[in-house]
Amino acid sequence: MDHRPGTTSRRGFMRAGLAASVALPAAASMARGQGTPDPLITEVQDWARYSGDGVDATPYGLPIQFESDVIRRNVSWLTADTISSINFTPIHQLDGTITPAGCAFERHHSGAIELAKPDYRLMVNGLVDRELVFTYADLERFPRRQGVYFCECAANTGMEWAGAQLNGSQFTHGMIHNMEYVGVPLKTLLAEAGVKPEGRWIYVEGADASSNGRSIPLEKAMDDVMVAFKANGEALRKEHGYPARLVVPGWEGNLWVKWLRRIEVTAGPVESREETSKYTDTLANGVSRKWTWVMDAKSVVTAPSPQVGITHGPGPLVITGLAWSGRGTITRVDVSVDGGRNWTTARLAQPGVPMAMTRFYLDHLWDGEEMLLQSRAVDETGYVQPTKNALREIRGENSIYHNNGIQTWWIKKDGSAENVEVS
Amino acid sequence: MDHRPGTTSRRGFMRAGLAASVALPAAASMARGQGTPDPLITEVQDWARYSGDGVDATPYGLPIQFESDVIRRNVSWLTADTISSINFTPIHQLDGTITPAGCAFERHHSGAIELAKPDYRLMVNGLVDRELVFTYADLERFPRRQGVYFCECAANTGMEWAGAQLNGSQFTHGMIHNMEYVGVPLKTLLAEAGVKPEGRWIYVEGADASSNGRSIPLEKAMDDVMVAFKANGEALRKEHGYPARLVVPGWEGNLWVKWLRRIEVTAGPVESREETSKYTDTLANGVSRKWTWVMDAKSVVTAPSPQVGITHGPGPLVITGLAWSGRGTITRVDVSVDGGRNWTTARLAQPGVPMAMTRFYLDHLWDGEEMLLQSRAVDETGYVQPTKNALREIRGENSIYHNNGIQTWWIKKDGSAENVEVS
Numbered sequence: 001m002d003h004r005p006g007t008t009s010r011r012g013f014m015r016a017g018l019a020a021s022v023a024l025p026a027a028a029s030m031a032r033g034q035g036t037p038d039p040l041i042t043e044v045q046d047w048a049r050y051s052g053d054g055v056d057a058t059p060y061g062l063p064i065q066f067e068s069d070v071i072r073r074n075v076s077w078l079t080a081d082t083i084s085s086i087n088f089t090p091i092h093q094l095d096g097t098i099t100p101a102g103c104a105f106e107r108h109h110s111g112a113i114e115l116a117k118p119d120y121r122l123m124v125n126g127l128v129d130r131e132l133v134f135t136y137a138d139l140e141r142f143p144r145r146q147g148v149y150f151c152e153c154a155a156n157t158g159m160e161w162a163g164a165q166l167n168g169s170q171f172t173h174g175m176i177h178n179m180e181y182v183g184v185p186l187k188t189l190l191a192e193a194g195v196k197p198e199g200r201w202i203y204v205e206g207a208d209a210s211s212n213g214r215s216i217p218l219e220k221a222m223d224d225v226m227v228a229f230k231a232n233g234e235a236l237r238k239e240h241g242y243p244a245r246l247v248v249p250g251w252e253g254n255l256w257v258k259w260l261r262r263i264e265v266t267a268g269p270v271e272s273r274e275e276t277s278k279y280t281d282t283l284a285n286g287v288s289r290k291w292t293w294v295m296d297a298k299s300v301v302t303a304p305s306p307q308v309g310i311t312h313g314p315g316p317l318v319i320t321g322l323a324w325s326g327r328g329t330i331t332r333v334d335v336s337v338d339g340g341r342n343w344t345t346a347r348l349a350q351p352g353v354p355m356a357m358t359r360f361y362l363d364h365l366w367d368g369e370e371m372l373l374q375s376r377a378v379d380e381t382g383y384v385q386p387t388k389n390a391l392r393e394i395r396g397e398n399s400i401y402h403n404n405g406i407q408t409w410w411i412k413k414d415g416s417a418e419n420v421e422v423s
Numbered sequence: 424m425d426h427r428p429g430t431t432s433r434r435g436f437m438r439a440g441l442a443a444s445v446a447l448p449a450a451a452s453m454a455r456g457q458g459t460p461d462p463l464i465t466e467v468q469d470w471a472r473y474s475g476d477g478v479d480a481t482p483y484g485l486p487i488q489f490e491s492d493v494i495r496r497n498v499s500w501l502t503a504d505t506i507s508s509i510n511f512t513p514i515h516q517l518d519g520t521i522t523p524a525g526c527a528f529e530r531h532h533s534g535a536i537e538l539a540k541p542d543y544r545l546m547v548n549g550l551v552d553r554e555l556v557f558t559y560a561d562l563e564r565f566p567r568r569q570g571v572y573f574c575e576c577a578a579n580t581g582m583e584w585a586g587a588q589l590n591g592s593q594f595t596h597g598m599i600h601n602m603e604y605v606g607v608p609l610k611t612l613l614a615e616a617g618v619k620p621e622g623r624w625i626y627v628e629g630a631d632a633s634s635n636g637r638s639i640p641l642e643k644a645m646d647d648v649m650v651a652f653k654a655n656g657e658a659l660r661k662e663h664g665y666p667a668r669l670v671v672p673g674w675e676g677n678l679w680v681k682w683l684r685r686i687e688v689t690a691g692p693v694e695s696r697e698e699t700s701k702y703t704d705t706l707a708n709g710v711s712r713k714w715t716w717v718m719d720a721k722s723v724v725t726a727p728s729p730q731v732g733i734t735h736g737p738g739p740l741v742i743t744g745l746a747w748s749g750r751g752t753i754t755r756v757d758v759s760v761d762g763g764r765n766w767t768t769a770r771l772a773q774p775g776v777p778m779a780m781t782r783f784y785l786d787h788l789w790d791g792e793e794m795l796l797q798s799r800a801v802d803e804t805g806y807v808q809p810t811k812n813a814l815r816e817i818r819g820e821n822s823i824y825h826n827n828g829i830q831t832w833w834i835k836k837d838g839s840a841e842n843v844e845v846s
Contacts, residue, residue: 040544041556047682048632052534053662054505059494060525063483064661066539071482082477094656095605096569098521102483103657111475116489121463133464141739143786146519146772182518182772182782209471232655233517234526238487239476259470316564349569349605359605363566 063102069093072103073170078159083111084210086153088174091300091322092307097148097178097349097357101237104177107153107253109210109274112239115259120243122189122227126203126264129194136229136243142184145226147249148356150324152176152295154252154279154401160388161399164408164419168307169321172407172419173300178324178357181247183228186221190265199265203272204246207261214255214279215269216248220293224249227260250326250355251293252401254279284396297385298404299323299333299360299377310415314368319346323358325379330358332378337364339372339408339422340387352380371411372422388421486525492516495526498594501582506534507633509576511597514723514745515730520571520601520772520780524660527600530576530676532633532697535662538682543666545612545650549626549687552617559652559666565607568649570672571779573747575599575718577675577702577824583811584822587831587842591730592744595830595842596723601747601780604670606651609644613688622688626695627669630684637678637702638692639671643716647672650683673749673778674716675824677702707819720808721827722746722756722783722800733838737791742769746781748802753781755801760787762795762831762845763810775803794834795845811844 063070072087079085089105099105106112117136125131153175159165166172190202195218202221205211216225228247229236236242241258248255254274269275269291280288301321304310310317319337323330329352334343349359360375377385388405395402410420486493495510502508512528522528529535540559548554576598582588589595613625618641625644628634639648651670652659659665664681671678677697692698692714703711724744727733733740742760746753752775757766772782783798800808811828818825833843 038544038556040542041546045542045630047536047538047630048634051506051632052531052536054534055495055497055508055510055529055531055662056505057535058662059496059510060486061495061660061662062485062525063657064537064665066665067658070657072478072484073482074478082479083474085478087478087482095567095653096603096656098603098656100655100657101523102485102525106478108475108478111477112480113470113475114487115470119463119468121461123464133461137735141735141741143770144518144741144743144772144784146782180519180521207468207470209474211471230518232523233519233521234486234493234523235490237484239478239481239484242487242489312560312564318564318567320567347566349567359569361567 070103072105075166075171084109086155086175088170089177090170091174091176091302092169092305094302095320095359097359098232099177099179101179101232101234101240104179104240105153105175106239107175108208109212110208113208113259114238115207115242117243122244122260123262124189124193124265125262126266127196127199128265129196132193134189139184139227139229139244142188144182145185146180146182148178148180148353149247149249150176150178150355150357151253151256152324154254157403157405158400160403160405161392161397164421167419169300169302169305170307175253179231180233181226181228182230183226183244183247186225186227186246186263189227189263190221193265195265198267201266201269203264203266203270204255204257204260205262206241206257207259212254212257212274213270213272214257214274215266215272216255218265220248220251250295252279252295255293279401281395281401282398284398292402295324295326296402296404297323297325297327297330297377297379297383299375299385300407301335301373301375301409304373304411304415304417305409306417306419309417310366310411312415314366317364317366319362319364319373321360321375323360323375323377324356325377325383326355327383328354328380330377331380333358333360334376335362336374336376337371340374340406343376346375368413370413372420373409373411374406376406389423493526495528496593498589507532509578509598511593512600513593514597514599514725515592515728517725518743518782520782521655522600522602524602524655524657524663527602527663528576528598529662530598531631532635533631536631536682537661538630538666540666545667545683546685547612547616547688548685549689550619550622551688552619555616557612562607562650562652562667565611567605568608569603569605571601571603571776572670572672573599573601573778573780574676574679575747577677580826580828581823583826583828584815584820587844590842592723592725592728593730598676602654603656604649604651605653606649606667606670609648609650609669609686612650612686613644616688618688621690624689624692626687626689626693627678627680627683628685629680630682635677635680635697636693636695637680637697638689638695639678641688643671643674673718675702675718678716702824704818704824705821707821715825718747718749719825719827720746720748720750720753720800720802720806722798722808723830724758724796724798724832727796727834727838727840728832729840729842732840733789733834735838737789740787740789742785742787742796744783744798746783746798746800747779748800748806749778750806751803752777753800754803756781756783757799758785759797759799760794763797763829766799769798791836793836795843796832796834797829799829812846
């Protein structure tokens, strides 16, 4: 075969084209188009004939037009308006672990505000030796830390308490993102102010109209919480709290206060609206559990799933999904194709990262029959993700938050999928 | 202090505002604005008075308008046109390790082409048991792998062979990105085709007009090379090779063929234009080194640097940068503020990740005097990043590629910075 630098032998292409076959691992090898010339191989295409875009075309790039359906989506009937609402990450279309900022879920209580760095102030007050106000430029002068963490809304999967509701992993499990955050440890700022001995909690507020105030025990505040200003390398997006937000690893997203404006050191919790009438878990007897901050181990098969069914016949099928735990690393994920009767341990794409998403894969040989597809996460504490019914037995059906039950997708013979429950 | 759920006591804000001071670690504490009311604290601002954007405002989001200067840039005089050129990642403005796809460097040989998934074909031919053509849908059925890798152009820092040329880390070191790739191991596809015993190399080509053909030893191809279709969770961007590119961990970016269309198994290297007249290193005596694929350990201080000088007076200063090695993990980075006379070991933000970028920080107490700022990376093989002059002694000054010498920024008393060399 003749190789001319920078070009390809057309003769070579044609010869190969005539021999073209689609190959897949042994058991499912499908001789498709064998012997039929494929014009995409035998003909020189326009993209090989003409030059493309120059490097000045997109100083800041967006996804290619063909991916215009990989977007955040909201559910109009879920909330009364869009300024106090949620949109969902298209987890069914993503792979790997990092969530691109452009389609990472948002939850606002009074809309995403625009707050320039020169206008930013962060106050630390209350039970401190000296009350302080930091500018954005001040924050940049403190020692920084970096870490990949998931941020999950406590209400993620919340509709499913009432049974299978929303048809797609984007909607059942998409109130989550996983980004690499950089910021200043909160303990550094608190040390600067000097926490008085009677200070046992902090109360954190955002600069938006809702203020979204929440109480956090000082122990957590002095552990791994940080005031972050970068996500996935770049400045936080407006909708993620630009220029600075709180990152509270492993704990519910509502605590990750955006446009962070104030941290008050207090003797006790404030019992704000956001931690009394909201973000508590009402049990069957009407009593509400509160301070349910930690997101327990959870997982979901992202594909195949209702929005991304199987588009090919029997044979090799990549079953993939995400797992995460607010209590540390994911150590194992099991997958069932028969509604939880039999389990196969999936392959983790990387060793578990504490309080970050882990990608799992199961390389399955699909027989073309129906499946009841489930995944079950295990974390480093030994905790095993429970079934939805096991959760209901303990918590009743009045809850909105903290539904980490096992999800089931009914995969049909035609490859389409549906959200179902198995008893 | 009175806490009303969802709001903030205005009285509390005013009191704190009167006591406001800017705090920084002990030695540099600057009492700025003490006793002067700050309207950003004492007055209720518009962003706390009115609602912001709803969750339907940006299905796919972009950076906030204030960050409009965080973009890829090209250098017009560097190449004759923009379709065969480079743009540079704004590494001086980023933090952490992940490069957002929107501003991750590009290098094209005939422009970025638009190739839809249904039009995509990948041929494997040459010394194989059966020549194969894969569609994009076929690729999705093979077992996947995930990994964060840096992709560095061999010409990164290439202008600096002639002495300090370009004024900013974006331009001296920005021909690089670091993304989380997901794809199919190339060895899986080659195994499907069956490599004949006489096959010792592969020749890889892109679907663009340049085809950008390169030879890779089979040993590397069967090791960690992958055919990737996702970067940072989502589909590759058009300019990064949508829908599929080669990922060749630790090796020069030119081998990471975009819009990958063909892999030919060959007995020997092809000696294409891209590996004879280009991507070789011409020594002082006119002889060229070839097959210089591996990117040796390298680092750069990203900030402060010429494009992002110090904007404050003496006191705490975060010195930060990036380090990477094509031979494995970064184990140590040293920083000098006096042009290499004395070195302090920097703090790595995370343990080194093989063939991925590592972020380092040095929390420095700046005395307000001039600095000659340098960083020096050490990798797991014990290799120490050399000075530029040490490289020139061995390689002469005819080279374009593989300049991994230590970079120096001259930080002036006014905080501005300049690209210089020290002898």
